[in-house]
Structures are given as C-alpha cells and as structure tokens.
Amino acid sequence: xxxxxxxxxxxxxxxxxxxxxxxxxxxxxxxxxxxxxxxxxxxxxxxxxxxxxxxxxxxxxxxxxxxxxxxxxxxxxxxxxxxxxxxxxxxxxxxxxxxxxxxxxxxxxxxxxxxxxxxxxxxxxxxxxxxxxxxxxxxxxxxxxxxxxxxxxxxxxxxxxxxxxxxxxxxxxxxxxxxxxxxxxxxxxxxxxxxxxxxxxxxxxxxxxxxxxxxxxxxxxxxxxxxxxxxxxxxxxxxxxxxxxxxxxxxxxxxxxxxxxxxxxxxxxxxxxxxxxxxxxxxxxxxxxxxxxxxxxxxxxxxxxxxxxxxxxxxxxxxxxxxxxxxxxxxxxxxxxxxxxxxxxxxxxxxxxxxxxxxxxxxxxxxxxxxxxxxxxxxxxxxxxxxxxxxxxxxxxxxxxx
Amino acid sequence: xxxxxxxxxxxxxxxxxxxxxxxxxxxxxxxxxxxxxxxxxxxxxxxxxxxxxxxxxxxxxxxxxxxxxxxxxxxxxxxxxxxxxxxxxxxxxxxxxxxxxxxxxxxxxxxxxxxxxxxxxxxxxxxxxxxxxxxxxxxxxxxxxxxxxxxxxxxxxxxxxxxxxxxxxxxxxxxxxxxxxxxxxxxxxxxxxxxxxxxxxxxxxxxxxxxxxxxxxxxxxxxxxxxxxxxxxxxxxxxxxxxxxxxxxxxxxxxxxxxxxxxxxxxxxxxxxxxxxxxxxxxxxxxxxxxxxxxxxxxxxxxxxxxxxxxxxxxxxxxxxxxxxxxxxxxxxxxxxxxxxxxxxxxxxxxxxxxxxxxxxxxxxxxxxxxxxxxxxxxxxxxxxxxxxxxxxxxxxxxxxx
Numbered sequence: 001x002x003x004x005x006x007x008x009x010x011x012x013x014x015x016x017x018x019x020x021x022x023x024x025x026x027x028x029x030x031x032x033x034x035x036x037x038x039x040x041x042x043x044x045x046x047x048x049x050x051x052x053x054x055x056x057x058x059x060x061x062x063x064x065x066x067x068x069x070x071x072x073x074x075x076x077x078x079x080x081x082x083x084x085x086x087x088x089x090x091x092x093x094x095x096x097x098x099x100x101x102x103x104x105x106x107x108x109x110x111x112x113x114x115x116x117x118x119x120x121x122x123x124x125x126x127x128x129x130x131x132x133x134x135x136x137x138x139x140x141x142x143x144x145x146x147x148x149x150x151x152x153x154x155x156x157x158x159x160x161x162x163x164x165x166x167x168x169x170x171x172x173x174x175x176x177x178x179x180x181x182x183x184x185x186x187x188x189x190x191x192x193x194x195x196x197x198x199x200x201x202x203x204x205x206x207x208x209x210x211x212x213x214x215x216x217x218x219x220x221x222x223x224x225x226x227x228x229x230x231x232x233x234x235x236x237x238x239x240x241x242x243x244x245x246x247x248x249x250x251x252x253x254x255x256x257x258x259x260x261x262x263x264x265x266x267x268x269x270x271x272x273x274x275x276x277x278x279x280x281x282x283x284x285x286x287x288x289x290x291x292x293x294x295x296x297x298x299x300x301x302x303x304x305x306x307x308x309x310x311x312x313x314x315x316x317x318x319x320x321x322x323x324x325x326x327x328x329x330x331x332x333x334x335x336x337x338x339x340x341x342x343x344x345x346x347x348x349x350x351x352x353x354x355x356x357x358x359x360x361x362x363x364x365x366x367x368x369x370x371x372x373x374x375x376x377x378x379x380x381x382x383x384x385x386x387x388x389x390x391x392x393x394x395x396x397x398x399x400x401x402x
Numbered sequence: 403x404x405x406x407x408x409x410x411x412x413x414x415x416x417x418x419x420x421x422x423x424x425x426x427x428x429x430x431x432x433x434x435x436x437x438x439x440x441x442x443x444x445x446x447x448x449x450x451x452x453x454x455x456x457x458x459x460x461x462x463x464x465x466x467x468x469x470x471x472x473x474x475x476x477x478x479x480x481x482x483x484x485x486x487x488x489x490x491x492x493x494x495x496x497x498x499x500x501x502x503x504x505x506x507x508x509x510x511x512x513x514x515x516x517x518x519x520x521x522x523x524x525x526x527x528x529x530x531x532x533x534x535x536x537x538x539x540x541x542x543x544x545x546x547x548x549x550x551x552x553x554x555x556x557x558x559x560x561x562x563x564x565x566x567x568x569x570x571x572x573x574x575x576x577x578x579x580x581x582x583x584x585x586x587x588x589x590x591x592x593x594x595x596x597x598x599x600x601x602x603x604x605x606x607x608x609x610x611x612x613x614x615x616x617x618x619x620x621x622x623x624x625x626x627x628x629x630x631x632x633x634x635x636x637x638x639x640x641x642x643x644x645x646x647x648x649x650x651x652x653x654x655x656x657x658x659x660x661x662x663x664x665x666x667x668x669x670x671x672x673x674x675x676x677x678x679x680x681x682x683x684x685x686x687x688x689x690x691x692x693x694x695x696x697x698x699x700x701x702x703x704x705x706x707x708x709x710x711x712x713x714x715x716x717x718x719x720x721x722x723x724x725x726x727x728x729x730x731x732x733x734x735x736x737x738x739x740x741x742x743x744x745x746x747x748x749x750x751x752x753x754x755x756x757x758x759x760x761x762x763x764x765x766x767x768x769x770x771x772x773x774x775x776x777x778x779x780x781x782x783x784x785x786x787x788x789x790x791x792x793x794x795x796x797x798x799x800x801x802x803x804x
Contacts, residue, residue: 010636040605040624049636052605052624070622070630070730077636109518115604116513116521117535133519182591189584194638195609202517203442203454207597220472222442222454228472234412234451234479235663235742236596261637328472340637 009260011048013079015148019046019141020063026137027059027108034058034101035108035134036122041198041340042110042138044261049077054092058101066095093125108134113200139200143337143345144359149262150383150392153338153361156264157381157393159191159257164268164395171402173247173272177211177240178232184209184255193257200341207231208256211240214249217375220329224343226367227254227267227375228329247273250283250374252367261340265363266393267379270400279376280399282319282368286377287397289313289334289366297362297382297389303352310334310348310366319368326369335364338381360384361392411662413450415481417550421448421543422465428539429461429510436460436503437510437536438524443600443742444512444540446663451479456494460503468497495527510536515602541602545739545747546761551664552785552794555740555763558666559783559795561593561659566670566797573804575649575674579613579642580634586611586657595659602743609633610658613642616651619777622731626745628769629656629669629777630731649675652685652776652801654769663742667765668795669781672802681778682801684721684770688779689799691715691736691768699764699784699791705754712736712750712768721770728771737766740783762786763794 023046027035037046037055044050046057051074053067064082067074071085084095096102105128109119112135123131145153163184170183185208189195197206204224212229221228221238230241245251251270256263269283289310296309311334314323324331333352337344338361346354346362362384367377378397382389425448429437439448439457446452448459453476455469466484469476473487486497498504507530511521514537525533547555565586572585587610591597599608606626614631623630623640632643647653653672658665671685691712698711713736716725726733735754739746740763748756748764764786769779780799784791 008632008634008636038605040607044637050605050624050639052626069624072730073622073639077639111518111522114518116511116516116518117537118604119518120513135519176592178591178594181597182588185587185591186584189580189587189642190578192580192634192644194633194635195583195641196607196638202520203440203452205442205598220475222452222471224454230410231596232410232594233596233662234410235446235660236598237452237475237479239597240591242594258637260635328474 008077010077011079012148015146016046016048016079018146020057022141023057023137024059026141027057030108030132030137032059032106032108032132032134033104037110039110039113041200045142045340047078047080049074051077056096056101064095064099066092104129106130106132108132110135110138113202139345142339144357145339145361146359149339150361152260152262153264153381154392155259156257156262157266159188159193159259160255160264160266161394162191163187163255164400167253168270168400168402171245171251171270171272174244176242176244177213177216178242180211180245181207181209181240184211188257192259194259194261197256197258197263198341199343201343204343206256206342207236207239209240210238210252210254212252212375213243213245214374215372216241216243217250217252218326218369218371218373220325224331226324226329226331226365226369227252245272248275250275250279250376252375254379256342263338263340263342264381264393265338265342265379266381266395267365267367267377268395268400269376269378270402272402275399279370279373282322283376283399285317285319286366286368290364290378290380290397293364294389297356297384298387299356299358299384302355303346303348304350307334307348307350322368322370324367326371329369334366335362337361338363356384358384358386410479412479413481414550417548418448418450418481420548422459424543425459425539426461428543429459432510432534432539434461434508434510434534434536435506439512441512441515443602447544447742449480449482451476453479458498458503466497466501468494506531508532508534510534512537512540515604541747544741546759547741547763548761551741552763554662554664555666555783556794557661558659558664559668561590561595561661562657562666562668563796564593565589565657566802569655570672570802570804573647573653573672573674576646578644578646579615579618580644582613582647583609583611583642586613590659594661596661596663599658599660599665600743601745603745606745608658608744609638609641611642612640612654612656614654614777615645615647616776617774618643618645619652619654620728620771620773620775622727626733628726628731628733628767628771629654647674650677652677652681652778654777656781658744665740665744666783666795667740667744667781668783668797669767669769669779670797670802671778671780672804674804677801681772681775684724685778685801687719687721688768688770692766692780692782692799695766696791699758699786700789701758701760701786704757705748705750706752709736709750709752724770724772726769728773731771736768737764739763740765758786760786760788
C-alpha cells in the first residue's frame with residue numbers, strides 16, 4: 001500500500017503548519033481553549049487527510065489526529081506530528097486526556113454543518129465542555145488562499161479549458177444535453193478531476209456540470225445560483241436533460257472540476273450557428289461586466305460596493321429584468337469565493353461587507369436569463385493580488401462557435 | 403417552463419399519499435403532533451420535489467409545503483394539495499398558524515442530518531415546541547419499497563448492465579482507471595443517470611464508480627465499505643487513480659446510478675487475460691455466497707442471522723482473513739438497503755436484528771480483498787418478496803473477460 005500512497009501529492013507540511021497556527025490565533029481571540037474539526041473538508045484543510053478521523057486543535061501546542069479508518073493511510077497523507085489510531089468516542093476522550101487537553105472547558109465545533117445527533121453524542125462524552133460555533137472563523141481563514149492553494153485552482157482551470165476546447169469539437173445539433181454532460185464528465189476524470197464537487201450549505205447539491213440549451217437555461221432550480229436547468233428528474237432537478245440541442249440557441253455550460261480538493265468553476269456560452277442579436281448583446285454585456293470588475297476590484301473595496309457598481313451598470317440598460325436570473329430564479333449575488341468548496345467566502349452581494357484582500361479567489365458570474373430562450377454570460381475565476389485581480393481561468397471570453 | 407416540467411416523470415399521487423399516511427400513523431404512535439421534513443431526500447420522498455422548501459406533516463390532516471424557490475416548479479412536481487410560496491422562517495410560522503398547527507407542542511425533526519445551527523434557528527422561531535428525533539421512523543418507513551419504487555431501481559439496474567456490457571468492449575491494457583471511470587460516467591449520463599449518488603451518513607461521500615485494478619483494490623479508505631481504492635488525491639481518497647490496467651489482474655468495478663432518485667448499485671470483477679487460480683477461487687466463492695443468500699433470505703429471517711450464516715460458510719475456508727476487506731479495511735456488514743440513498747436500512751450485520759420483510763431492497767456484496775493483489779467478488783441488488791428474494795441486477799455473475 002505504501003507505494004501507491006507515497007506517489008500521491010500530499011499537502012505540504014508548511015501549509016498545514018501555517019493554517020493551524022493562524023487558526024490557533026483565532027481560537028485565542030475567541031477565548032476558546034481548543035476545537036474539534038470533524039467535517040471532511042475542514043479536516044483536509046487542517047490535517048491534509050479526510051480519512052475517517054477526529055482532529056483536535058488546542059489553542060496552543062500541536063494538534064492531535066485520532067483516526068478510526070484508515071490509520072496507515074492517514075499517516076501517509078497527513079504531515080501532523082500526533083496521529084493515533086482509535087475507535088469510538090471513548091478513545092477520543094482517552095486521547096485528549098493523554099495529551100493533557102481534558103482540563104479544557106471552552107471548545108469549538110463546526111456547528112454550521114455538524115448534525116444535531118452527533119453534537120448530542122459529543123455533549124454526552126464531554127459533559128464538562130462548553131461549546132462554541134467556530135464555523136465562521138474556519139471559513140474566514142479558508143477565504144485567503146496561499147500560493148500553493150492558488151496553484152491547485154490553476155491546475156483545475158487548465159482541465160476546464162481543455163474540456164471546453166474538446167467539447168467544442170464534439171457538440172452537434174440533435175445531441176442531448178445529457179450526452180454533452182457525459183463527455184464533459186469523461187474529459188474531467190481522464191484529466192484527473194477528483195470526482196466530487198463540494199458545497200457547504202445544507203441541502204445544496206450540484207452535478208459536475210450544467211449543460212443548458214435554449215429554454216432549459218431559463219428554468220430555475222433549488223440551487224442558489226443564477227442558473228438551474230431542468231435536469232431529467234424531480235429527484236435532481238437541475239442541469240442537463242434529454243433535450244436535444246438546436247441551432248442558433250445559446251448552450252450555457254457551467255463546468256467545475258477539482259484538483260487536490262480545490263475547485264475551478266467556469267461558465268461559457270456556446271452556439272451551433274449564430275445567436276439572435278438581442279442575446280448576443282446580453283453576452284457582450286456580460287463581458288463588459290467582467291472588464292468593469294477587473295478595473296474596480298482591488299484590495300480594500302468591499303463586496304457590497306462591487307455589487308453596487310455592477311448593478312448600477314446593469315440598471316442603465318434594458319437588461320435589468322434578465323440579470324442573474326429571471327423572476328423567482330434571480331440570484332442576489334454576482335460572485336462567490338472558491339476553494340475546497342464551491343460556496344466559499346467572500347460573497348459578492350449587498351449583505352456581505354467584507355473588503356477584498358490579497359489571496360481571495362472569486363468566481364464572477366454575470367449571467368442573463370431570457371424566459372423560454374435561454375441563458376448567456378460567462379463565469380471566470382479571479383485571484384485578488386496586492387494591486388488588483390488576476391484571471392485564473394484561461395478560456396477566451398467569447399461565445400464559442402461550433 | 404411549464405412545458406418542460408410537465409414532460410418530467412413526477413412521483414405518482416397515490417405514492418405520496420400512502421407515504422404520508424403511513425408516516426402519520428408513526429407520528430401518532432410516537433406521541434408527536436407533527437414533523438418538519440427538511441432534508442432533500444426526505445422532502446422528495448414525502449413531497450415529490452426537492453425545490454428549496456419546508457414540509458410540515460401534521461399527525462392528521464394534509465401536509466403543507468412551504469416553498470422558498472422555485473415555487474412554480476414545486477407546484478408542477480409535487481402532488482400535494484397545500485403548496486404555498488414563502489421566504490424566511492417568519493413566513494413558515496405564519497403558514498403554520500394559518501393551517502391551525504401553531505397550537506401543537508410535540509414536533510419531530512430529522513436530527514441525524516439537521517445541522518446544529520439550523521436546529522437553533524428553528525428553536526428560536528418556535529420556542530413553544532418540544533422537539534423529537536424522527537430520523538429512525540423515516541428510515542424504517544423508507545426501508546419498505548412500493549412496486550413503483552422497485553420499478554425505478556430496475557430501470558437503474560438496466561443502465562448498470564448496459565454500462566458493464568459497453569465497458570467490456572472499451573477497457574484495454576494500459577488504460578488508466580480514471581479513463582475507465584470517465585467512460586462509465588459518460589454511459590451513465592447518456593442513459594439518464596440523475597447525476598448524483600446520495601449517502602445519508604455524515605462525511606460519507608462516494609464517486610459514481612470505483613474502478614479498482616490490481617493492488618489499488620486492496621487500499622482501504624474512509625468509506626464504510628469493503629472497498630475503497632486509492633483515488634488520485636488525498637482530498638478524495640477513494641476510487642480510480644492514474645494507475646494503468648495490467649493483464650491478468652482483477653479489475654473490480656463498483657458502479658452506481660440513479661433513476662428518479664432510486665439507486666442501483668452493482669460490483670463486477672473484470673480481467674484482461676486470466677486471473678490466478680487463488681483469486682479465481684475467491685470469486686467463485688463470492689458467487690456461492692450469493693446462491694446461499696438466495697436460498698436463505700426470506701421474510702422472517704433476521705439480518706443478523708443472515709450475516710452469521712454467511713460468515714459460518716466463509717470460516718470453513720481459508721479465505722476468512724480476506725473476506726470483505728483486509729486488516730483495518732474490513733467491513734462489518736455484507737449488505738445494505740438501497741433506495742433514495744445508498745446507505746439505507748436494513749444493514750446485514752450482527753448488530754442489526756431487523757427481520758426481512760417483503761419490499762426491502764438489499765445490495766449483497768461479499769468481496770475478497772488480497773493485499774497488493776486486488777479485490778474480487780460481486781454485488782447484486784435483491785428485492786425481498788413474499789416467499790424469498792428476486793435479483794434486480796441483471797448482469798451475469800461471472801468474471802467478465804475482456
């Protein structure tokens with residue numbers, strides 16, 4: 001087994017060390033003596049592994065990773081110093097005692113994702129602890145990406161670009177959206193997409209791609225997004241359907257892949273033939289919004305302010321009703337953070353007054369949705385740098401003609 | 403929009419009505435006056451839609467579906483009588499008041515999946531309610547499938563069969579596991595797989611297929627399953643990797659797809675060339691275990707007893723150490739229920755003393771894992787009938803030779 005695992009790209013030790021250190025500063029500011037990290041994505045962030053395990057991070061000293069399964073694998077994957085095998089919550093308590101953490105009282109948990117019953121069991125096992133929610137602290141830490149993290153997103157963006165270039169050659173009139181979706185899945189996996197796209201918000205689920213042709217692109221869904229799509233069953237009411245692609249209609253493709261946990265997320269509009277002028281103008285306007293964003297986005301400006309600037313530009317046109325969804329499908333944000341989950345901080349919306357900081361990665365998605373006609377626009381991922389933003393996605397910002 | 407949605411296969415009205423009625427009996431037995439249904443899968447089960455919404459089921463009278471997004475779509479998808487638009491928890495309270503449910507006190511919630519913070523908000527909105535966990539009641543109800551539900555699983559099993567037949571023609575020496583995985587994804591989507599496979603247990607995640615060649619098949623993962631696989635990153639440490647397929651080694655493929663929410667789950671062993679005799683014997687023994695199961699499984703026998711019968715047979719051979727995982731990778735169950743989620747009741751394990759009942763659907767997965775050599779066996783899905791079991795998966799129970 002060792003051989004296979006050793007050839008894996010594990011998270012560098014310095015990454016893990018600096019994340020833990022930054023989190024410990026936050027714990028101290030919050031007056032907490034330690035925190036359990038239990039959710040897969042957060043575990044991966046702080047331990048470099050998502051083997052079935054419990055991570056305890058004290059507000060100082062080294063964290064302890066207590067592994068239920070698979071222990072040897074966790075040891076290969078995680079650079080943490082203290083990794084011990086265990087089964088059951090009794091052993092977790094024993095481990096905390098051994099490391100001298102049982103005299104603690106004020107302990108954090110990821111209460112935005114932790115199920116009620118699991119929380120109850122922790123309360124029973126540790127009746128002496130007082131519990132606080134650390135999810136916002138974790139998310140704000142994860143909001144600022146290191147160069148290593150940005151590099152993984154760049155690699156994911158390269159796969160997306162390859163996918164768009166290949167699918168351009170594959171799509172033809174009469175093909176079903178589901179076939180196009182399937183080809184995109186094939187390309188993603190062949191190139192090393194990790195096989196899942198994670199969302200943090202409860203009950204939010206996404207298929208790896210949305211292929212939205214013609215009127216299908218205008219159908220809203222339960223997803224908190226400007227696009228939804230019909231899907232092919234009410235059991236997963238979004239994305240591709242058996243609808244066949246026609247000439248001269250927009251084919252909106254939202255495509256996401258992950259490399260070493262980090263997701264790139266891109267939307268392009270394609271067409272067999274030509275788009276009607278009105279729809280073409282909407283797409284051009286989406287490109288203009290991207291240019292405006294590149295001009296205005298720099299450290300110090302707030303997300304709410306960026307949202308207002310974009311909305312002001314939209315309101316000067318006749319396109320306002322169609323912007324980022326139509327009717328009840330309208331989304332109240334124009335972009336979102338991107339990293340180990342698709343729905344990370346910051347959110348480009350009126351209610352989010354966080355200022356941009358270097359290291360944030362933001363997917364900007366100004367879309368236009370026309371009832372019965374479809375969806376147009378483009379989504380690109382940007383890194384906030386010391387002086388502005390840099391585009392991480394690399395595909396041309398044009399309508400891709402087939 | 404109506405046109406697209408109307409062509410969708412929605413859940414029949416009688417299905418929803420009988421599910422709600424059965425649940426109401428359970429609520430009354432539990433002394434509860436009503437329950438909120440919030441999680442996507444349970445929403446789909448009781449309402450026929452997973453539009454972003456809150457379902458309230460009183461212990462008698464009609465349920466109320468309160469829809470945040472997308473309202474029109476929920477109305478097309480769900481056969482429920484009372485469907486009302488709303489935004490925010492204030493509106494939920496208002497709706498409950500209108501329908502006369504605000505004088506209730508003892509209310510159920512799905513506490514096995516509900517996040518702590520969301521529960522806190524419900525407690526704030528409804529300070530007068532006393533809360534109980536209804537997750538076990540929901541899962542035991544969902545354990546017994548109707549003919550409609552079994553039909554959906556049959557349709558999913560047909561897609562799996564098509565997938566195995568096609569992939570037999572595609573796999574060749576030197577191909578990476580990820581390419582094979584990609585081809586399986588393409589076939590699944592082209593045929594109408596809904597695009598997600600859902601697991602209920604927290605932190606359990608699955609890629610749509612596990613392609614496990616040679617030694618990769620023996621690598622355990624965080625998944626509660628006899629197989630795991632290397633994956634291609636510690637961020638999703640399971641399933642296919644960049645390993646290239648070699649001659650004369652087992653290629654274990656676990657493949658799952660969903661139709662209208664319902665999942666079929668199958669495992670087959672493939673080989674380019676020939677398997678070594680010892681591994682061939684292990685595969686033959688897996689087939690024998692399936693025959694034994696078909697003989698013994700009938701209404702009235704308990705899951706624990708079935709587990710013991712199979713284990714007794716395994717213990718008479720030299721294969722015990724390799725059965726359903728090796729070392730810490732060993733799984734403590736030989737099968738699991740299947741439906742809207744992959745990890746449903748019943749579980750074929752010592753600790754689960756539920757007796758078989760007509761309408762249960764069970765995936766039986768006797769596997770053999772040989773360190774550094776790989777995984778062999780087969781998984782098939784069975785329906786418990788009035789007199790025994792009927793196989794729903796249709797692929798031959800042989801090693802598929804390429």
